[in-house]
Amino acid sequence: MVHFCPFCSNLLFVEECSGKLQLTCNICPLFFPIKQNVIYRNYYKLKEIDDVLGGAEAWKNVDSTEERCPKCSHPRAYFMQLQTRSADEPMTTFYRCCNLDCCHNWRD
Structure with missing residues (x-):
């Protein structure tokens, strides 16, 4: 939990x-x-690959x-390329298995 000064609103x-x-204010x-x-510890859920890529609709064509x-x-395997990092980095290739029973996702 982050506390702020009630007078000057500084951390x-x-x-x-x-x-x-x-807890001390540097101003007041x-x-x-x-x-x-x-x-307190907060553990945030990381996004799944389908959430990043746009779900099942993104794999249609x-x-x-x-x-x-x-x-x-x-x-x-099906594949698509997305720019996930800065423009001077190479594109990331995402794959999805063509086997309908598997449909495993991975990236290169």
């Missing part, structure tokens, strides 16, 4: 004073002693190539 920093921790002469340890599926060893 309060953790500072050690006389062996105890306190304000401090709040920390009385208990508070730990794509070409296939001879690329072996790492999951089922099917010899062909």
Whole structure:
């Protein structure tokens, strides 16, 4: 949890004073002693490949190539290329297995 100064709205920093921790404003002469340890962790869900590529609709009119599926060893896969990084980086190639029972997604 991020704490802000109630007077100037600046971020309060953790500072050690006389062996105890306190939240201190760098602008105002304000401090709040920390009385208990508070730990929060947020784990955000990463996007799936289908969410990034646009779902099942994005795979409708794509070409296939001879690329072996790492999951089922099917010899062909659909592919599409997207610019996922800056313009001076190469495009990322995404594959989807042509085997309808597998439909495994991976990238190169």
